[in-house]
Amino acid sequence: MLTGAFPKILTWLCALAWSHRANKPENPSMFDAIIDQENEIGRLIFMFKNRSIPHALLFSGIEGIGKRTIALTFAMALNCPESNQKKDSGNTSMEMASFFPCSSCRSCHKILSGVHPDILHISPSGNMIKIAQIRELCSKLLLKPYEAKTRVVIIDDAHSMNPESSNALLKSLEEPPENTMFILITNQTSDLLPTIVSRCQEIGFNPISLNGIETFLTRRGLDPERAGILASMANGSIGKALILSEKTNSSKGLFSFRKWLADEIELCKDSTSLTSGLLFAEKLSSKKDFALNALDVMISLMRDLVIYKFSPDKILNRDLEQSIARISYRFSVPDLLLMNAHIQRAQKNIQANAALRLSLEIMAFNLSRV
Ligand SMILES: [Zn+2]
Incomplete structure (x- = not known):
């Protein structure tokens, strides 16, 4: 099943893109959801600036640390006219800011709304990504992108592909259609077929530090004692800390x-x-x-x-x-x-x-x- 809407992530992404651009976060709590990932974002910026983007990236790391948000931001940056016009500033923090898309152009707006026809999102149907989903994807990839400069296929929970699905994806991963790239997201690289992993460039994202989660939660208005307890329970995952915070009031x-x-x-x-x-x-x-x-x-x-x-x-x-x-x-x-x-x-x-x-x-x- 191909889907385009994942509202919670998009809310984060919107705030993330906006706050980086303005260099003065309107909603710092959302922006701060992406923390402790400077090196990994730095690698993406390097690829973006040098136009050395591989056909397939593999984002790995535990749940709830911003992998999906960053994948979508990257897809937006690849297609945002404003991101593509920016020049090398020579300043790391400026480069970080210029990487992020405008979030207001037609392309960004469509991606943010989950209706861009060339940003294809695959996630498990039930417990797994089935071969029918991959076949449907491959048939879509036979057509040229409708409007995107770079078509991006985001495969969420890629470890949920069974061997048949993985094998069906291999050829497209190896020889992707023109102007198309893949971003596979996983929390268990070891559960992916080695042949899939070997065709991707892996970027491993870190668990968030205890202090990082604690600060994030206190900025959202939690009292320091509760923030400290939740951070200790979250095992490095902002997503988990947020779920725990909602469930235990x-x-x-x-x-x-x-x-x-x-x-x-x-x-x-x-x-x-x-x-x-x-x-x-x-x-x-x-x-x-x-x-x-x-x-x-x-x-x-x-x-x-x-x-x-x-x-x-x-x-x-x-x-x-x-x-x-x-x-x-x-x-x-x-x-x-x-x-x-x-x-x-x-x-x-x-x-x-x-x-x-x-x-x-x-x-x-x-x-x-x-
Ligand atoms: Zn834009």
């Missing part, structure tokens, strides 16, 4: 959620750990997003349980220090590391669309045996 709610998960970790030491673990798995399996958020928090807690043994002042979940001190004392470091590995394995399997309940039950079983 108070510091009290955040505290209870993490306390519940800490208590569940502690229960692994009890004689009834398997029974309680299976109950815990059942509660988590109500929804995939909920389970993944909980596993993220558990990983953050596991980190603190290990760190507490060596540098108690360095833990992230400071408001849970009492619980962390008690639980940390009950487990050895090797046990904690093993438990963390079990949680991460469950997380990876669920992200790869393994059965939710089963993945959580296997995790509970493994945790009960530590």
Whole structure:
């Protein structure tokens, strides 16, 4: 299924493009959603300025760090008359600003509205990108672009392509039609066929720093205590921090959620750990997003349980220090590391669309045996 509308990203993008151009952000909170990515954006600017843009780029990195926003901005820049007329300023910050498109010309407006006929967006239909979607794309690529200087194909969650879809895409990736480029976006490069990866130039985006997320959230009006807690739970993802912020509307709610998960970790030491673990798995399996958020928090807690043994002042979940001190004392470091590995394995399997309940039950079983 080819789609052109992803409003949330476009809202970010609009603010991002506008604020860079004006050099005086009208909406700094949106603009600041793209942080800690200067080197990666610098590489794109270099390609853009030197007209050395590869046929296919692969944007990799965890969810919620701005990959899609930057892909769309790049597509806009390639087609915006204003971006294309700008000269080398010799000044890095000016170059950064001049890379961003005007957001008001006809081309930018169409891309921002999600109706540009030559910016083609593919995302999973259900759990995967199906071969029919790739065939439909390839038939579109047989035609010349309608109006774009550079037609851009953005493949979101490219790791969701099954082998048939990937193989169907290979030829177009290798010999793309004239004036066409691909941007593949993934959070798991290892799940892509090596033949796909080898045909792309990869740009790896970094997780956002703890301070970066904290500052971003406080600029959006969150109180520093809540911003700090959310940042510690977000594991480097602005997107995750925003979702958590929407779902838990108070510091009290955040505290209870993490306390519940800490208590569940502690229960692994009890004689009834398997029974309680299976109950815990059942509660988590109500929804995939909920389970993944909980596993993220558990990983953050596991980190603190290990760190507490060596540098108690360095833990992230400071408001849970009492619980962390008690639980940390009950487990050895090797046990904690093993438990963390079990949680991460469950997380990876669920992200790869393994059965939710089963993945959580296997995790509970493994945790009960530590
Ligand atoms: Zn423009």
